[in-house]
Amino acid sequence: xxxxxxxALALTALTAAVLLPQVAGPFWTGLVTQMYxxxxxxxxxxxxxxxxxxxxxxxxxxxxxxxxxxxxxxxRYAVPTALAxxxxxxxxxxxxxxxxxxxxxxxxxxxxxTIAFGYVVWGVAHRWxxxxxxxxGVTNVPFPAVGAWRVESHTEYYYLVLAVVLLCAxxxxxxxxxxxxxxxxxxxxxxxxxxxxxxACGLHLYAAFVVSGALASLAGVLYVYYNRFVNPVAxxxxxxxxxxxxxxxxxxxxxxxxxxxxxxxxxxxxxxSSFFALYASVMGLVFIAVVLWAxxxxxxxxxxxxxxxxxxxxx
Amino acid sequence: xxxxxDGIRGLPRALAALLVALGVGTASPAHAQSGPIKIxxxxxxxxxxxxxxxxxxxxxxxFWEQAGYKAGGxxxxxxxxxxxxxxxxxxxxxxxxxxxxxxQFMVGPLCGxxxxxxxxxxxxxxxxxxxxxxGADVITKWDRTPTVVxxxxxxxxxxxxxxxxxxxxxxxxxxxxxxxxxxxxxxxTLGAVRTYTELGGKVAKIIWNPIGTRDYGPTIAAIPKDTDxxxxxxxxxxxxxxxxxxxxxxxxxxxxxxxxxxxxxDVLPQMDDRAIGLIGNSLHYAAGLETxxxxxxxxxxxxxxxxxPSWFAESAYTAALWTKTAIDSINGTVEDRAAFLRxxxxxxxxxxxxxxxxxxxxxxxxxxxxSRIQKIKHPLLGDVLTNVPFKTYEAVSxxxxxxxxxxxxxGPYKR
Numbered sequence: 001x002x003x004x005x006x007x008a009l010a011l012t013a014l015t016a017a018v019l020l021p022q023v024a025g026p027f028w029t030g031l032v033t034q035m036y037x038x039x040x041x042x043x044x045x046x047x048x049x050x051x052x053x054x055x056x057x058x059x060x061x062x063x064x065x066x067x068x069x070x071x072x073x074x075x076r077y078a079v080p081t082a083l084a085x086x087x088x089x090x091x092x093x094x095x096x097x098x099x100x101x102x103x104x105x106x107x108x109x110x111x112x113x114t115i116a117f118g119y120v121v122w123g124v125a126h127r128w129x130x131x132x133x134x135x136x137g138v139t140n141v142p143f144p145a146v147g148a149w150r151v152e153s154h155t156e157y158y159y160l161v162l163a164v165v166l167l168c169a170x171x172x173x174x175x176x177x178x179x180x181x182x183x184x185x186x187x188x189x190x191x192x193x194x195x196x197x198x199x200a201c202g203l204h205l206y207a208a209f210v211v212s213g214a215l216a217s218l219a220g221v222l223y224v225y226y227n228r229f230v231n232p233v234a235x236x237x238x239x240x241x242x243x244x245x246x247x248x249x250x251x252x253x254x255x256x257x258x259x260x261x262x263x264x265x266x267x268x269x270x271x272x273s274s275f276f277a278l279y280a281s282v283m284g285l286v287f288i289a290v291v292l293w294a295x296x297x298x299x300x301x302x303x304x305x306x307x308x309x310x311x312x313x314x315x
Numbered sequence: 316x317x318x319x320x321d322g323i324r325g326l327p328r329a330l331a332a333l334l335v336a337l338g339v340g341t342a343s344p345a346h347a348q349s350g351p352i353k354i355x356x357x358x359x360x361x362x363x364x365x366x367x368x369x370x371x372x373x374x375x376x377x378f379w380e381q382a383g384y385k386a387g388g389x390x391x392x393x394x395x396x397x398x399x400x401x402x403x404x405x406x407x408x409x410x411x412x413x414x415x416x417x418x419q420f421m422v423g424p425l426c427g428x429x430x431x432x433x434x435x436x437x438x439x440x441x442x443x444x445x446x447x448x449x450g451a452d453v454i455t456k457w458d459r460t461p462t463v464v465x466x467x468x469x470x471x472x473x474x475x476x477x478x479x480x481x482x483x484x485x486x487x488x489x490x491x492x493x494x495x496x497x498x499x500x501x502x503x504t505l506g507a508v509r510t511y512t513e514l515g516g517k518v519a520k521i522i523w524n525p526i527g528t529r530d531y532g533p534t535i536a537a538i539p540k541d542t543d544x545x546x547x548x549x550x551x552x553x554x555x556x557x558x559x560x561x562x563x564x565x566x567x568x569x570x571x572x573x574x575x576x577x578x579x580x581d582v583l584p585q586m587d588d589r590a591i592g593l594i595g596n597s598l599h600y601a602a603g604l605e606t607x608x609x610x611x612x613x614x615x616x617x618x619x620x621x622x623x624p625s626w627f628a629e630s631a632y633t634a635a636l637w638t639k640t641a642i643d644s645i646n647g648t649v650e651d652r653a654a655f656l657r658x659x660x661x662x663x664x665x666x667x668x669x670x671x672x673x674x675x676x677x678x679x680x681x682x683x684x685x686s687r688i689q690k691i692k693h694p695l696l697g698d699v700l701t702n703v704p705f706k707t708y709e710a711v712s713x714x715x716x717x718x719x720x721x722x723x724x725x726g727p728y729k730r
Contacts, residue, residue, distance in 0.1 A: 027410055030414075135427060135499075136451055139458060140435075227432070229406075231402055231428055231432075233403065234403075270408070273360075273408075
């Protein structure tokens with residue numbers, strides 16, 4: 001797409017995003033907020049999946065660790081948002097520093113070890129009920145407030161999330177375009193070659209894992225202020241799987257892809273389920289269709305269609 | 316050319332018309348008094364608890380069909396939103412029925428861990444929530460919401476009489492408790508353990524199993540030899556697995572097992588005559604209850620759905636009956652949320668499960684029945700297994716014999 005066209009598209013999307021709460025009701029505003037948050041989680045998974053070639057299934061752990069930390073600090077210890085939110089991101093990132101040991105393995109072993117890590121964290125959230133509240137979780141999380149400035153409604157929170165997500169996307173873009181991002185893609189393509197070129201592959205992957213965990217933690221903090229409660233479901237295996245599926249459906253290795261994926265997954269679940277009880281099958285069919293006909297996700301599919309149109313135009 | 320200019324000239328007018336339409340749209344609740352009453356029902360239509368979810372929908376709709384979808388002189392509409400037994404989904408769906416469907420109040424959810432999520436939506440929007448089936452103790456004890464009332468049951472409410480029954484009536488002194496390892500299971504089991512031990516009973520062992528435990532062999536092997544009875548609190552598919560394992564290991568010849576929360580109506584079709592004679596449940600409802608109200612309810616349910624109702628069906632039916640009684644008493648003015656909640660808290664209802672009324676902490680005071688599995692000849696269904704109550708604890712409070720202050724000070728049951 002020409003540069004002007006791309007800018008026009010981005011501006012249109014941005015305008016639509018800004019205007020949405022004014023046009024749509026609170027339900028849609030809330031749902032789209034959720035889409036941004038899970039899109040961010042999917043984006044964090046995709047840093048490993050799309051760029052470094054690592055399929056992680058434990059990102060719900062960082063997400064939940066951050067959410068629980070922020071919630072417990074805010075609710076039980078009345079710690080203000082200015083401390084509780086960064087503490088949440090920090091706690092999730094620290095967990096990523098530990099679980100990052102998983103990058104010593106590759107392929108199916110990496111997948112298995114991350115699944116195991118994910119279950120350990122879920123188990124702690126579920127069983128350590130005197131601290132985490134067990135199934136009931138932590139409730140009554142207030143809206144974020146920093147000093148005199150406080151979020152009063154879901155509409156205001158929508159704009160906060162939009163701003164954070166845009167900043168993250170921008171930072172992510174810089175990160176993946178940097179030499180570090182290039183090195184990650186190099187490792188994905190051929191780790192042995194990168195090693196022979198003198199790159200510290202393990203260290204690169206470890207760093208990517210921690211950055212990815214930090215991003216997932218940020219999504220977790222945004223999530224807990226949106227939901228206003230957190231329980232062990234946030235740490236559960238399906239959350240990790242869904243985040244990866246979002247990235248795959250939308251298109252791995254891109255920035256908009258994970259967000260498109262999250263729109264489709266959450267949209268289907270919330271909208272289709274309101275009139276069709278077998279919505280889970282619809283989601284299954286969408287996933288099969290993507291894997292069969294658009295293995296690069298919907299973003300990849302759009303690119304392919306455009307290329308074909310251009311070729312037809314030229315021919 | 317002219318047409319185009321007209322089009323542009325017409326645009327502001329069209330926009331204005333649109334805005335007016337939108338304005339009317341948002342202003343319409345002022346006239347809603349005469350319109351239908353919309354109720355948001357929040358069952359898990361899909362997911363792990365889809366079977367109880369179906370009973371919930373069937374029970375709820377059965378009542379409103381009988382009532383002609385009328386309450387307080389207004390028509391009643393039901394919006395069903397699938398929570399899938401996932402708190403995130405429950406939260407989003409609750410917000411949907413409140414904001415999109417503009418329901419006057421919500422009924423549900425069923426899964427315990429969805430309770431706090433939906434209560435959150437009630438708290439932030441002020442739309443009343445009639446909590447049905449979700450049994451987390453905290454909702455009507457330590458974490459109450461002014462706009463939430465419960466019409467079903469609080470988990471430990473059925474556990475307390477069960478512990479009393481084990482000690483006094485069954486004469487057990489060294490009981491092994493098998494409990495499901497999640498909030499509901501903890502609260503029912505530990506509620507029973509408390510009343511049982513306070514009477515002087517000794518706990519041989521408590522064995523916790525996560526939901527979906529595949530093999531109950533290790534559990535059975537872990538039962539101490541000197542125990543004089545086993546109490547079972549199990550949910551979902553585990554109910555069948557424990558049942559099968561118990562007989563396969565020949566335990567029925569060695570030991571007595573008693574269901575505190577086990578052989579519910581919805582699972583009995585998957586069992587057989589070996590269940591006959593077992594104590595199935597200590598619960599606020601049993602399908603075999605011989606009262607005119609329950610007879611009418613079970614017959615109507617059986618006629619329509621070709622099965623007997625589980626407590627989930629009765630619970631939703633009673634939630635509907637309770638809300639209709641409340642709406643009738645305020646002549647349909649449900650938009651006055653305070654009046655509606657006050658009515659919910661003060662009306663008395665003769666439900667299929669017996670007389671029910673709200674305590675000061677928004678949880679029903681109701682009978683708890685100890686029931687035995689028997690095969691009955693049902694006029695419509697033929698031979699069926701069902702829970703027949705034989706011992707009634709009347710007007711049981713969620714605080715049992717303690718004062719609310721004592722109970723609240725002690726804190727929630729936790730393993």
